Amino acid sequence: MQAKALTAVTVASFLALAACGGEPGADPATGGQGNVTITYAFWGNNDEAATIKSMIAAFEKANPAVKVEANWIQSDYEQKLQTSIAGGDAPTVAQISNTALPSFASAFIPVEVDHGVYYSAAVAKAGNVGGTDYAVPFVAKSKVMAINKAAFESAGLTVPSGSAPMSTADFVAAATKLTSGSGEKKVYGSAPLWYDGWLVAEGGSYYSADGRTCTMADADGIRAAQVVVGSTKPDGFAPNPADAQGQDMFQWFADGKVAMLPDFGPWNIAKLAALDTSKFLIVPMPGKGEPMEVDSLGISKSAEQAEVSAAKTFATFMSTSPAAQNLLASTTSALGVPVVQGSLESFRSIAPKVNLQAFTDAVANAVTTAYVKDKVKIESTFSTDLNSRTAIGSGTEDPAAVLPELQAQCQQMLDATK
Template sequence: MQAKALAAVTAVSFLALAACAGTPDGGPADGGSGTVTITYAFWGNNDEAATIKSMIAAFEKANPAIKVEPNWIQSDYEQKLQTSIAGGDAPTVAQISNTALPSFANAFAPVQVDHGVYYSPAVAKAGNVGGTDYAVPFVAKSKVMAINKAAFEAAGVAVPSGTAPMSTAEFVAAAKKLTSGSGAKKVYGSAPLWYDGWLVAEGGSYYGADGRTCTMGNADGIRAAQTVVDSTKPDGFAPSSIDAQGQDMFQWFSDGKVAMLPDFGPWNIAKIAALDTSKFLIVPMPGKGEPMEVDSLGIAKSATEAEVAAAKTFATFMSTSPAAQNLLASTTSALGVPVVQGSLEAFKAIAPKVNLQAFTDAVTNAVTTAYVKDKVKIESTFSTDLNSRTAIGTGTEDPATVLPELQAQCQKMLDATK
């Protein structure tokens, strides 16, 4: 019944997008005049690019009247995408993250997105800027935590639940107990914490729910920053930036040098699946979790009518068809987590013993953030100053003093965008 319901919803979504394109009787693919070629820009490593290309091949098999030319941008993706748009050579379809979308929305044509297709409200909203959908969601990149069960058992610490997250206080207490030794032989309870992620875990956020106030300098933000700073002190539970520089934290994790690996993304699925699954497990991120990236597909405003119609067909396929969504992750590479319910069982079957359910739960429960103009500029300025002034980076100042000042600076920048 669930599969039939998904198929029906997908069909309705497809018809809505096709109707929006206003194509003649020849259909959305070719406008009645033959094959249409569109270009698709995306990023990723070799394995991820291979996954994308396999999805393109599946699409072309199902839609022989549309040819998709891959444009794999291997570095400086957003900069090169912006340059191509400014130069009048925009790709017909561009992969774009929810964090970068506000900076590119003006270059994309509005699309009709059936939010009911997606099992997560956060995914459904990912392509929306200021109340308008400019991109079609197609992959979620939720964060979980990987743990070394053997280390927990050896230290006499209870192994975390695979479904209920630890509190942030419980995480810190466990990390301290799992830390032992000193110098080069020190075993850490946790890999380094990411401030932006730990801010959310502690219940904080950069902005208020309406996106009009900066809130990272409140009690939640200060507590998050202090935890990150304390974790890397000589008696702390995580390696400092100097200790971790140039080191592969997953390798440290698999070697038993760190017991917990927070900020664990789906691109690591193949790595953990290759380990001894009796010793390693995926569990939810502590507290409120971490920010989730959702990648969507934007369609160039400059595209022709036939190209737009073909691009909408392509975006719908990538977003809702099991033929595409089932290819998002494998034992060799994973772009992320499917965004439609019908592909979740195939996703979890990739590595059934490591609890991939934690990834899908994180997608379902992800915290959504308000639309903020100049978000990238504001947060880049904040992060640069936070790192230069506190021990989260290279500074020495007290986060309790620095954060309220940076929050006031953030508010000035935010007010200037209104």
């Protein structure tokens, strides 16, 4: 019934787009304007770009009147996208993350997004800024944790649940017990923790729910920072920044050098599926989880009418059609998690023994974070200072002393945006 409902919604979306105009028999994808070429800007590594191009090919097969020119930007994506927009050469459609959207929304036209299509409220809201939808969601990038089941069993520990998250305290206790040895032979209980993610896991956040107040120096934020710093001390359970620099933590995990791999994104699915899956398992991130990125598609304000019609059809196809959504992940590459219910079974079947359900649960349960103007600038400044002053990076100061100062600085920058 879910698949039928999705199909109905998709058909309805295409019919709505067809209402833009055009002569009888004209292709609705172009608003009756004949053949149209649109450009699509996106980022990603080689495998991710190949996934995007396969989705484009599926769209062009279903919509032969529309040609999509792929604009694969391999580095400095947001900077180059901003430059192209400012220079009057904006792509017709641009991939944009929910974290960057507030800075780009003014360059996109408002779009109609049927929030009921998506199984996650966080996904449905991902393209919305200030009550207006400026982008159509098409892929979720939730975070989970990969564990070495054999390591837990050898240490006499209960293997974590595939559905119920460990508490952050239980995670620290397990990571400590799973750590052994010293020097080059040391086996770590966990790969390095990402402060931004662990902040959320501990129940903290950068901002209050309304986005008006910086909150990273609250008790949860200080505790999160202290756990991250403590984890990399000589007697800690994770490699320090110097030891981890330039190292492939997934390879350490595959080799048994780390027992738990937090901050595990869907792009690692193909690599995990290639291992002996009887030894490994995907489980929820501890505590409250980690922030989820949702990538959406924005349509340029400078696009011509026929291009806009084609772009809307393209965005709808990428967002809701199983022909596109089923391609988001495979045994060779995974761009992310589908955002519509009808494609989840296809996603879970990629690696049925490692519990990919944890990814979809993380999408469904994700908490929507507040939208903040100049979010990237504010958080980049905070992270640079935090890393330079505390052992989260290269510093030595106590996070309990540093965070209140950085929170005050954050608040000044936030107030300046109002």
